[in-house]
Amino acid sequence: MASSSILVPIMLQYEGEWLSDVQFEKFTINGVLLNSDCRESSIGNLIETSPIAIQVHPIPIFDYTIEDEEMEEQTESIIKDPLYRDVEEGHLYMDKNTISSVMKHYAIHEKFQFKVKRSSSSRYYLKCINQRCNWTFRSSSQKNSEVFMVTKFVDDHTCPIADRMLLQRHATSLTIAKMVKHNFLNLKSTYTLAEIMEEMRNLYGIRINYKKAYRAKEKALELVRGSLRESYAKLPSYLFMVNTINPGSFTKLHKTEDNHFLYAFIALSTSIRGWRYCMPIIVVDGTFLKSAYKGTMLSASVLDAAGYAVVDFENDVSWEWFFRMFNTAFGEREGMCIVSNSHDSILKAAALVYLNVAHCICIYHLWNNIKGRFKMNQKQLKGIFFTMARTYIKADFDRLMEDINKIDNRVKEYLFDIGYEKWFIAHAHVNRSMFMTSNIAKSLNSANRDARDLPIKKFL
Structure with missing residues (x-):
């Protein structure tokens, strides 16, 4: 005969004493079986007539409290800004796309280039474009989640300056779009292609052509306003x-x-x-x-x-x-x-x-x-x-x-x-x-x- 599960309404009443801020004893739970149509006025009578007391040993709750606090702090410390500038070991990032965007922006700001040595759903490993350079960046996902943590970061360039600054491979139209999108938050703004080219040249020393500036502007508008196609x-x-x-x-x-x-x-x-x-x-x-x-x-x-x-x-x-x-x-x-x-x-x-x-x-x-x-x-x-x-x-x-x-x-x-x-x-x-x-x-x-x-x- 097949078994079936039944949902039973039960009201629980907790009692006990705090010995300190981290310990609770004489903990009891009074469980009362309620009818599905039980009203608030009859709950008091039910507690008095049919309590079920369960005695529990003193429970130290220090570890649990700290775990919750640490979880909250960890959540607050997760970086979501794709233009975040400070990169350190132990930093947590919302996902791989965020950490990838941060590192491209970091490379543009610090005027160097890197190569992606390994990129997967759980790993993101970068090296300086000069293979002999010490600069290294490693990150991995945390407990099969989308959150990535920086596990190793050697921010020391031992390569010639010319190797780092000759070109800027990370200044893609999408990366530039993320850097200039704040200029399009106001509908009345008239941020031109010439201004995008000038900002990249003055702030980052990068010279981009008109075509890349146009693509960057289109992508920036899409980031701020949404996709035209998806909107339909x-x-x-x-x-x-x-x-x-x-x-x-x-x-x-x-x-x-x-x-x-x-x-x-x-x-x-x-x-x-x-x-x-x-x-x-x-x-x-x-x-x-x-x-x-x-x-x-x-x-x-x-x-x-x-x-x-x-x-x-x-x-x-x-x-x-x-x-x-x-x-x-x-x-x-x-x-x-x-x-x-x-x-x-x-x-x-x-x-x-x-x-x-x-x-x-x-x-x-x-x-x-x-x-x-x-x-x-x-x-x-x-x-x-x-x-x-x-x-x-x-x-x-x-x-x-x-x-x-x-x-x-x-x-x-x-x-x-x-x-x-x-x-x-x-x-x-x-x-x-x-x-x-x-x-x-x-x-x-x-x-x-x-x-x-x-x-x-x-x-x-």
């Missing part, structure tokens, strides 16, 4: 956590047929709830991303809410997908209006998704188009155009339009073809209020200017 792979789990932490949010990840990233959309629950109480004027815009994989950020903003997406390009398909996702998350409201520039894809997509929603054009974008088309008279046209766009009286609008017609009759025809209701308040079909421009979206793009260099997960 983490998107599904990130979007899941967005929904978990912000219940009521709407996220959507759209992939190609071969399972590659194409689009991602996010609307947080706070924005969705806030949309109900905002003026129903949506300002949409797109801006490019600056990482190696590029892409475009599309956004729809109001005063207290926003939805945003990352797509491949601004085109008819991506804008239509974005508007459909926004419609799913936020819905459609009475008196709703979309404000944007005159991008053809935005106009087409908005007309497909929002059949009954007015679409207005940012007056600054419209003016830039006029300025580009009718350059000769732009100084005379500018003041009249902006006054005309903001006037609430149609008679004033007609009068100003005649003034424009006298200056250049082509402008009147151009504005008529666009549609007066798209940019002139008095002709608008909805209460456009103060939203004459796409400044909200431009402000959002400006706030994200530095973040557009980040991997996609961190950017979102």
